[in-house]
Structures are given as C-alpha cells and as structure tokens.
Amino acid sequence: MASAGADWRIWAQRATALALWLLLALPLLRVAALDRLWPQDQVLTLLEHAQDALDAGRLTAVDGSGARELYTAAIAMDPDRGEAREGLARVALAAAAQARDATSRNRFDQARRMLDLARELDAPRAAVEPVADALRKREASRLGIDTMLRNAAAARVAGNLDGAPDAALPLYAKVLSLQPERTDAIEGREDALADLLQRARAELDAGKLADAAALISTARGYDAGHVDLPETEAAFARSRDALQSRADAALRRGKLVDAERDYRQLAALPDAPASAKQGLHEVALAQVRNAEKASADFHFDRAAAALDRARAIDPATPGLREARAHLARARVAQRELRPAPVGAKRQREVQQLLAQAAAAEARGDLLTPPGDSAFDRLRVARSLAPDDKAVIAASKRLLPAAWQCQRTQLQANSLARSRSCLDAAAALGADRSEVNRARRALALRWVDVGEERLRGGDVDSAGQAVEEARRLDASVPGIAELQERVRVAARP
Structure with a gap:
C-alpha cells in the first residue's frame, strides 16, 4: 500500500508539471499558429x-x-x-x-x-x-492617312521638316506607325531626311557644329539607316577635327580669345572630346601667365582682364590666386608712383627710388616685401626714367643678384621662390634666350617633383607639379607622359 501511494504521488506531480508547462506554452503555440494562418x-x-x-x-x-x-x-x-x-x-x-x-x-x-x-x-x-x-x-x-500624307508633303516643300506635330517628319512617322508598309510614306520620310541632312551639312559649312550635331541626331532618331547619314557623320567628324586643329593653332600663337571660342564650341558638342576641356585649361593657364607679365609692366587693366578670363574658364586654375596676389602687390608699388615729374624734380625722385632700391638690396629684400623691395622700387624708377643711365646701371647691378637668387633657390629646391627670382630677372631686362633656358631647367625640376609625388601616391600634388612645369615650358621633355599618368591615376 505504501508503494502504491508513492507511485500515485509521483504521477500526480508529473501531471501537475505537465499541466503547468501546457499552461505556459499555450500562448506561444497560439501565436505560432496565428503566424502561420495570418499570411494566408x-x-x-x-x-x-x-x-x-x-x-x-x-x-x-x-x-x-x-x-x-x-x-x-x-x-x-x-x-x-x-x-x-x-x-x-x-x-x-x-x-x-x-x-x-x-x-x-x-x-x-x-x-x-x-x-x-x-x-x-x-x-x-x-x-x-x-x-x-x-x-x-x-x-x-x-x-485620314491620305490627308496626313498630303500635309507632310506640303510641310516638306515649305521646309518645315521637324520640331512640331504638323512638320513633315512627325507626320510621316505617324503614318508609318499606323501603316508600316506604306511605300509613299517611307519614300516621303527618306526625302525629308535627305533635306534635313543637307541642312546639317550647310551648318557644318557655316561652322555651326552644335546645330549640325542636333540635326544629325534628329535624323538618326527617325532612321538610323538613312543612306545620307554616314556621309554627313563623316563630314561632321572632319569639321570637328578641323576645329580642334584651329583651336590648338590659336593657342600656340597666343590667340587666346580665338582659342577659347573654338575650344568652347568643341566642349558644347555631344560626346565632346577630352581635348576640348584640356584646351580650355591650357587657355586659362596662358591667361594667368599673361596676367603675371601685365602686372609686372603695371598694365593693371590688361592683367585683371586676363585673370577674369581665366576665372571664367575655371576658378580653380593653378596659379590664379598667386597671380591675383601679384597684381595686388604691383598695385601697391604703383601707388608710390606720381605723375612723372620734369627736370630736376624728376631726377630727384628717381635718385630717391634708386637709393631705396639700393637700401633694400643691402638688407637682402630683393623681391619682398611688396612695394618696398629692391625690385619694386627699381621698377617704379624704370617707369619714370627708363633711359636714365643711373636706372640702367642699377638694373644691370641688380640683374646678377636676381640670377643668383634664382640659382640659389633652385639648388635649395625652393622652386616657387626660384620662379619669382626668374621673373624678376626677366623684368630687369635679362637676355630672352637665357631666361628661356632657365625656365626649361625649372620646368624639368617640376617634372621631377611630379614624378616623385606620383610614385609616393600623392596624385593631387603630382598634378600641381605638372601644371607648374607647363606654365614654365609646355614642351619640356617628359611632361606629356607624366600628365597622362597623373590623369589615369586620378580616375575614380
């Protein structure tokens, strides 16, 4: 009996535990069942x-x-x-x-x-x-198909080929969408497209490449297999290449306005060649160089206009900010200049400027500070009395110092400072061939810097070095290859 009572208690405990487990699990089981039923x-x-x-x-x-x-x-x-x-x-x-x-x-x-x-x-x-x-x-x-065909033919005769629902080509397209095998509609469309492509070739002859490109694209949209299309596309390619050559020639001759106009026309074309953007970049750099020279000669309006053209092409043109600073520095020096005095008064002023230039030279202030440097003081004196023997003598005396500055800074690898000294030497009347040799040597050094920066993975600095070299001498050996490698490395 005791054993039976114990067994009963064990079963009762197990039943109670099972009931409690079911009580706890029932909500979970219900949720799972609802989750299965709800999507259905x-x-x-x-x-x-x-x-x-x-x-x-x-x-x-x-x-x-x-x-x-x-x-x-x-x-x-x-x-x-x-x-x-x-x-x-x-x-x-x-x-x-x-x-x-x-x-x-x-x-x-x-x-x-x-x-x-x-x-x-x-x-x-x-x-x-x-x-x-x-x-x-x-x-x-x-x-009314026949009516549409008559209207299309009349529109073609009137020269109304495209651009409106009642123009010839849209009407022919409408007819062919309804009756694709309509022979007279096919022939009418072909004739209208021939007229359109003839118009495109006339635009090419007039030098209006963008308008010609739009007409060619329109013709291609109506019938990419039109018999006159290949010839017109070939004529377009020839005109585009001729425009590129003309722009490049204008840039080489320094005709920057003409070069910019032609490069902009190239850049406006569909699928514009990369050379158009590069050409505009070269024009902007040339304008910066012109501004530097004009500032050195106190031609401020000319310098400002050149800088404005460069900025209109690309506000981030290398050297643009420095050229504006140069212009500002030249204006400071120019403010020292009064109307040219006459006789003894002018001579006294020139002598004073020469004395100030000599004092600045003695202090080592060859190029700086702006307006008080030896170079700036002598430049004012040269503008007052360019033929004065004392001014000429001072220029000759200062010229070797400018050259020495240029060489010293180059040896120290201070390339920007070397460029400033070279510009001073040029302004002091240095021999042009000697200046050109120095510019090429400095450009070669910038190419070396660009190579070093590119090998180190600094693509932006390498690109800046290329631009500095190009501003000095665009034909320096190695610059084209380096520029292409920088361009490839800069790709995302």
Whole structure:
C-alpha cells in the first residue's frame, strides 16, 4: 500500500508539471499558429479584392487598387499560389477585351494603354494582334492617312521638316506607325531626311557644329539607316577635327580669345572630346601667365582682364590666386608712383627710388616685401626714367643678384621662390634666350617633383607639379607622359 501511494504521488506531480508547462506554452503555440494562418488570410483577402477589381473592370490603378497590382501583391506574399497567377492571366485577357471595346468607340489612347497592359502581362498573341491591327486600321481611317500624307508633303516643300506635330517628319512617322508598309510614306520620310541632312551639312559649312550635331541626331532618331547619314557623320567628324586643329593653332600663337571660342564650341558638342576641356585649361593657364607679365609692366587693366578670363574658364586654375596676389602687390608699388615729374624734380625722385632700391638690396629684400623691395622700387624708377643711365646701371647691378637668387633657390629646391627670382630677372631686362633656358631647367625640376609625388601616391600634388612645369615650358621633355599618368591615376 505504501508503494502504491508513492507511485500515485509521483504521477500526480508529473501531471501537475505537465499541466503547468501546457499552461505556459499555450500562448506561444497560439501565436505560432496565428503566424502561420495570418499570411494566408491576407493572401485570400488580396485575391478577393483583386477579383472584385477585375469584375469591375478596374484592371490597373496607380494607387494599387487595380486587379493587376492586387494579384501581383498576392504573388509576392505567396509565390506558389496558383490562383494569383491565373488571375493575372485573366487580367491580360480583360485588357485585350477593353482595348477592343475602346477601339470600337474610337478611344485610341485608351486602346493603346490597354494593349500595352495586355502585352506586359504576356497575353496570347492571338488575343492581342487582331486588336492591334484593328486599332491601326480604324485610327488610320479616322485620322485620314491620305490627308496626313498630303500635309507632310506640303510641310516638306515649305521646309518645315521637324520640331512640331504638323512638320513633315512627325507626320510621316505617324503614318508609318499606323501603316508600316506604306511605300509613299517611307519614300516621303527618306526625302525629308535627305533635306534635313543637307541642312546639317550647310551648318557644318557655316561652322555651326552644335546645330549640325542636333540635326544629325534628329535624323538618326527617325532612321538610323538613312543612306545620307554616314556621309554627313563623316563630314561632321572632319569639321570637328578641323576645329580642334584651329583651336590648338590659336593657342600656340597666343590667340587666346580665338582659342577659347573654338575650344568652347568643341566642349558644347555631344560626346565632346577630352581635348576640348584640356584646351580650355591650357587657355586659362596662358591667361594667368599673361596676367603675371601685365602686372609686372603695371598694365593693371590688361592683367585683371586676363585673370577674369581665366576665372571664367575655371576658378580653380593653378596659379590664379598667386597671380591675383601679384597684381595686388604691383598695385601697391604703383601707388608710390606720381605723375612723372620734369627736370630736376624728376631726377630727384628717381635718385630717391634708386637709393631705396639700393637700401633694400643691402638688407637682402630683393623681391619682398611688396612695394618696398629692391625690385619694386627699381621698377617704379624704370617707369619714370627708363633711359636714365643711373636706372640702367642699377638694373644691370641688380640683374646678377636676381640670377643668383634664382640659382640659389633652385639648388635649395625652393622652386616657387626660384620662379619669382626668374621673373624678376626677366623684368630687369635679362637676355630672352637665357631666361628661356632657365625656365626649361625649372620646368624639368617640376617634372621631377611630379614624378616623385606620383610614385609616393600623392596624385593631387603630382598634378600641381605638372601644371607648374607647363606654365614654365609646355614642351619640356617628359611632361606629356607624366600628365597622362597623373590623369589615369586620378580616375575614380
């Protein structure tokens, strides 16, 4: 009896534990069951709404309430649900039926929309093509094909080829969309395109490449296989190459206004060549160089105009900021200048300037500070009395110091400072061939710096070194190769 009582207590404990476990687990089991059932309820609801929309003829709607959108949503929730795919097939057939009805009512836009829907939903060709054929015939009959052809021919004779619904090419395109095999429409379109391409070649002859490119693109859109298109495209390519050559020649001759105009025309073309952008960059650099020279000669308006042109091309042109600073420094020096005195008074002022220049030279202030440097004081004296023997003598005395500064700074690898000293030597009347040799040597050093920076992975600094070298001597050996490597390395 004791053993039976113990067994009973054990079973009672186990039953109690099981009941407690079920009590705790029941909510979790219920949630899992609802999670399995709820998507199915949603799918069924979508299918019901989709069928209602189909029955109401609401096949598609931008707000998602159309039969197409609802069946698609059901498929997204349950890809294996066959009813949803069957529903989409019924929508496709219903779209073909609505297209047929719209055609019979001369609602051509609606008919085309429904045909598009039927095709998107893979309606059988047997259901779509007869409706499409009927639509073309009925629309042609309604619109009057013969009338459109007569209007197209008249528009062509009047030179109204494109750009408006009643122009020749749009009318021919409309006819061919309705009756693709209409021979007179095909021939009329070909003749109109021949006229359009002839117009493009005339624009090329007038140097209007952008207008010609637009006409060629229009012709290609109507018929990419037109017989005159290859010849016209070849003529366009020749004109573009000639414009490039003309721009390059203008840049070499220093005709910067002409070069900028031609490079801008190249840059405005579709698929503009990279050389157009590079050419504009070269023009901007040349304008900066011109501004530097004009500032040194106290031609401030000319310098400012050159800087404005450079900024209009590219506000980030290398050297632009430095050139503006140079212009400001030259203005400071110019403010020291009064109307040229005459006789003894002028001589006294020149002597004072020469004394100030000598004092600055003795202090070692060859180029700085702006306005008080030996070079700036002597420059003012030169502007007052360029033929004065004392001024000429001072220039000759200061010139070796400028050259020594240039060489010392170059040996110290202070290339920017070396450039400033070289500019001073040039302004003091140094031999041009000697200046050119020094410019090339300095440019070669900048190329070496660019090579070193590029090997170190500093692409931006390498690019700046290339620009400094180009400003000094654009033909220095190695610059073209380095520039190309920098360009490749800068690609994202």
